[in-house]
Amino acid sequence: MVAAGGRLVAEGPDGLLASQGQQDGPIPHFEFSTDELSQADQFDAWRHNFAPMLDLTPTGDRPDLMVGRQVIWDLGCLAFTSISTEALHFASLPGRVRRDALDHWMLTLILDGEASTVAGERSFEGGAGEVQLHPLGQPFEGHVTDSHMLMLLIPRDFFQEQAGALSLAEFSTLGGGMGLLLADYIIGLARRLPRLTVADLPAIAAATRAMILACISPSPDHLDEAKAPISIMLLERARQYINANLYNPNLDNDMLCRALGISRTRLYRLFEPSGGVMRYILHRRLLDAHSKLADPAETRRIFEIAEQRGFNDGAEFSRAFRREFGYSPSEVRSRGMGAIPARPLADLAALEPVERLGQLLRRLQS
Structure with a gap:
């Protein structure tokens, strides 16, 4: 090779x-x-x-x-x-x-x-x-x-x-x-x-x-401070909890604090690199919605997909979606943009070479 x-x-x-x-x-x-x-x-x-x-x-x-x-x-x-x-x-x-x-x-x-x-x-x-x-x-x-x-x-x-x-x-x-x-x-x-x-x-x-x-x-350098590994494990537990409760309309800071048994201050510090807890939750929900919209087998209306992920206003969902990805939910559905393929590379072949790595990284994240 x-x-x-x-x-x-x-x-x-x-x-x-x-x-x-x-x-x-x-x-x-x-x-x-x-x-x-x-x-x-x-x-x-x-x-x-x-x-x-x-x-x-x-x-x-x-x-x-x-x-x-x-x-x-x-x-x-x-x-x-x-x-x-x-x-x-x-x-x-x-x-x-x-x-x-x-x-x-x-x-x-x-x-x-x-x-x-x-x-x-x-x-x-x-x-x-x-x-x-x-x-x-x-x-x-x-x-x-x-x-x-x-x-x-x-x-x-x-x-x-x-x-x-x-x-x-x-x-x-x-x-x-x-x-x-x-x-x-x-x-x-x-x-x-x-x-x-x-x-x-x-x-x-x-x-x-x-x-x-x-x-x-x-x-050994990482183990010198007891707080570092504790924070790491808490962050992993928080991410898993968010993914497991992504569709729960009550998912917020207080719900996470109760589940993890930590203070709001500690929770904020864990998610500060990601822009905060609610920013992280919003991004995960939008990624999940993007995946569904790009799936040809998904026949539900855009509003139904948005509502399942905590958006009660279609206009609000569209604005948040466009801010996140640079295009609208309807464009994803009509053009199949960003579809996650059932087989590897189905979404990479048609792209310019300089665009492929970024597309693959976003697909892995989804």
Whole structure:
């Protein structure tokens, strides 16, 4: 799978997976490269490609130049990507996070090059053969040299009640024997993907979940403060409670405080990075409504879908929906915008290459 120059490639057509028979076909992939762009457009395109998750800024004397190559594999409930990039600065998007509430983890194996990250008072570095874990929902910034890396993008719901284990290892380089074992697994997955089929996706997800949980242990630095892991576990419980009660019209701050047994002040601090509790609940309800509206099998009226999610005024729902996504609920229904496909990549093939990563991240969040 690793071709000359370290570029990750895979054989097979970029076809849509529309029928049951195609489940035995290879897992499709999508490639994006700045090689085919004019020099003046290279870095802007590379930045746009990563804009849903990171803000990139150039280094060097020619900020418009950027040699970058990426391959995206849609694993259904995960995203796997190979990235070759020239040196650049990166930063998380706190303002964007409050809008989109991306809860993904970014698990990165550096194959060649070095990366450094600063997150508040924490800082850590990583080099070839090392795995790093970044939470996209928290502020951080850093720098990467000319590098080749493999990256898993993992939605928080992928681990459900085990999510606290990953939260304890956030903002760290995973060392030791278990870190090396996880690196070997990620490399092995990259090599085997061309020989696997769509029917293998559930097994890939199960094996990946098991390996990550087995290899990631809490960082001693994170355990120095007793309050940190307690807050992490409370936040995970709160998110699970919200998801389980998303249609409950009484879901609010007081209901969450009673369920978790904490004060309003403590609850506010937990959800401050997401713009507050009610902002987080609103976003989850709008995402859920978007998914239903894009589903061709969903025949209920728009107002009925909105009402189930706590909107008693159709105009209010339409305004909130447009503010969140930039288009109306009726446009989603009439054009099938943003539909979550029954097979991977059905919503990626028709997009411009620089738009695919962002669409995949939003689909994982939904």
